[in-house]
Amino acid sequence: MKVFTTVEEVVAAANTELGSSDWITIDQRRVDQFADATGDHQWIHVDVERAKTGPFGGTIAHGYLTLALIPWLGSQIFTLRTPGAKLNYGLNKVRFPAPVLVGAKIRLTVSMGEVAELPTGQQLTFQHVVEIDGQEKPACVAESVVLLLP
Template structure:
């Protein structure tokens, strides 16, 4: 894991790949728990029998489940060791280019985007590409924004 602790050095890392997380298997239990938490019980996610005959040959993870795993996967790649508070400020762009079949393994490849001075401190963007093992297209591509307060 890479520790980012020098605010002045951050700008020089713009565009640099910070690393890749470990693989994480997406199982049906995780998908069902997410369905329960969000109330999204669409059959394509939770009905194993019906989904087997569906367009993907099995159940798929919710796109927002994949997105919600980015902080966990990213924490395996880098840690911001700064004095002030760190806030998840938002997401600029999100796409789900490929369905994520239950039983697949994913990992996140992280690139530091922009580092911008703002009145409250620094704003960082990170580009996450959530890869599916053995697939050309990723499950999710997202640009997240972190605000570092002074």
């Protein structure tokens, strides 16, 4: 895991790949818990029997579940221990090119993009790609923005 302790280390890592997480299996329990937490109980996610005859042959993870796993998976790859506050500033772009079937394994690969100096501190962009084991298309591609305040 890469640990950034100074802004200079962060700046030096701009436009580089930071690494990949471990593979995790997406199970029905996790999907059901996400459905309960969000109130999204669409049958394609939670009705195992009905989903067998659906377009994917089984239940699939919510796209937003896949997105929500990015911070946890990313914590296996890098951490920011720089002085000052770190703020999640948002997302520039998110896409879900392929569904994650329950039982599939996923992992995250993170690259740091641009590091921009702002009057309030540093603005970092990260490119996240959630891969599906054995699949050509990723489950999720997202660009996030983090602010490092002094």
